Amino acid sequence: MLRRSLLAAVAALAMSATAALAADDKPAIVFDIGGKFDKSFNESMFNGSEKFKKETGIAYGEFEIANEAQREQAIRNFADQGYSPIIAAGFAQAAALEKVAKEYPDLKFAIVDMVVDLPNVQSIVFKEEEGSYLVGLLAGMASKSGKVGFVGGMDIPLIRKFGCGYAQGVKAAKADATVIQNMTGDTGAAWNDPVKGGEITKGQMAQGADVIYAAAGATGLGVLQAAADGGALSIGVDANQNYLHPGKVLTSMLKRVDVAVFNVMMSGKDGSFTPGIKVLGLAEDGVGYAVDDNNKPLLTPEMTAAAEKARADIIAGTIKVHDYTTDNTCPVQ
């Protein structure tokens, strides 16, 4: 009898503890492989989280994945402690998030770059093809040789989507231009191999490419370096990477994951969180191209005008940029 009442007391205590924690509604974020200082995708989300912390004074939980096995553990761990919303960064976390989100229907979850169809999950996806189209347009106009390059990270439809949008933009600027597309590899290691990225870039430059777009996480750092060393222009991705090699990075394809993460955290705080799919494109300012002091001299007024016109046309719907992931093909090569 004593034992049973003790158990009940412990259970009650445990429940009130979780309830107390949950009531705090502290958000948490699980970064993907690559880490929060990859100067790209993850770092951008880290900046969004930091902004939230600065503006609200609410500390958030964070975890950096070191290997595949940690994904589910990390998300579950936050769920156990009652964090909400819990944000999973990156497409690779979908399976883990889906599993945990089902077990904790009262908590809110969000995933970036992938769709998880559950009543307590917000899925944030971007129209990367639209932003890539704009930087492709700029690349096509900046290229003197009529050949441009694309270096992707892991060979997955998401990255092909970047490449396809880019190719469409290049062709819109110069119909006879050649786009050389290469992928770094087939495993997660492809996001973290700047040596290989640099070698691929040198190969593309040897074929005549003079503007090279990297959508490859930390591998892209090698691409930008090799292009800067070899006298070609490069295009950064996700975060604004223009500052890495001032005057040698044409622009960066911005993917505002920082804004997305900030909004999810805010919505969790003020109760406006809604599940479902959020698609962020040019119209929502979810993607774009970066202009700052580092690359201003590289962009002629004609280039900026053409890019702004294309942006308006895409938002208005008069230019339709094909999304590779809808049918796994690209209309241009």
Add this chain to the structure above:
Amino acid sequence: MNLYIELLASTIRMSVPLILACMAGLWSERSGIVDIGLEGKMLIAAFVAASASAVFGSAWIGLFCAILASLAFALVHGYASINQRGNQVVSGVAINMLAAGLAVVLGNEWFKEGGRTPALPPDGRFLPFQFPALDTLPVIGPLVRIFFEHSILAYVAFLLVPLTAWALARTRFGLRLRAVGENPHAVDTAGISVAALRYRAVIIAGVLCGIAGAYISTSLSSSFVRDMTAGGGFMALAALIFANWRAWPALGACLLFGFLQAVGNFAQGASVGGFQIPVQFINMLPYVLTVVLLAGFIGKSVPPKASGLPYTKDR
């Protein structure tokens, strides 16, 4: 044409760390110390080279510190396998794991960039030599671009091959070292210290791995990222077995592996007879060829007789 020239230049760039690591393995294994830890020593050297170079702004200081770090790891391996007569494979694996973890932990602590080191300025890197005036000449231009536009460390690697071959075959030290790898008892009977000889071999391996690591992070690349050696140490070991523990064939094996890596990077999207070669196929080519060549073409590979065996004096 341009692409083929660049492909051959890339072959040389990719071969350099393999050659250095392979020579390191050759010295170590010829003395009877199996060295699985080539990868770990290169990795810690790559990390230290990039860190020291970032802090002091000099690639040479980076190289010096890298050699010291690699040497420290080599001595740990030496102590475990020579003095303590431990299992050399286990010690090597431990070194690999220690290096992988330590580099990221220290990197994160020092630079707060998630285990990455800051991008290096030109002075902090071993930049390739440039001969822009010669590049455009017919015949000479391509040759210059293939063979002469590399960083100084690449030439160190290529000079080491004849040096190693000569030292092992012609010098007193080299002959004794080989003897200690084949029959340490005979060497001991002759009144020569087995431990001292093996330590010297391990130290040479440490220095060479240090240079290899520095080449990867400060010449091929401009910063350290985690696991950046990407299995190069193991490829060097494969090349060593492939070459039957001899220096000149080892150079050939390293160049072949370097070439396959370069092809993997360059030949993506190439098509043969209208059929596009899948990226995946080209990426796996180096590994498939390694296995096929090892299994089918080199016949029996004979390691040094005392390789991997700790030496115990008979009473």
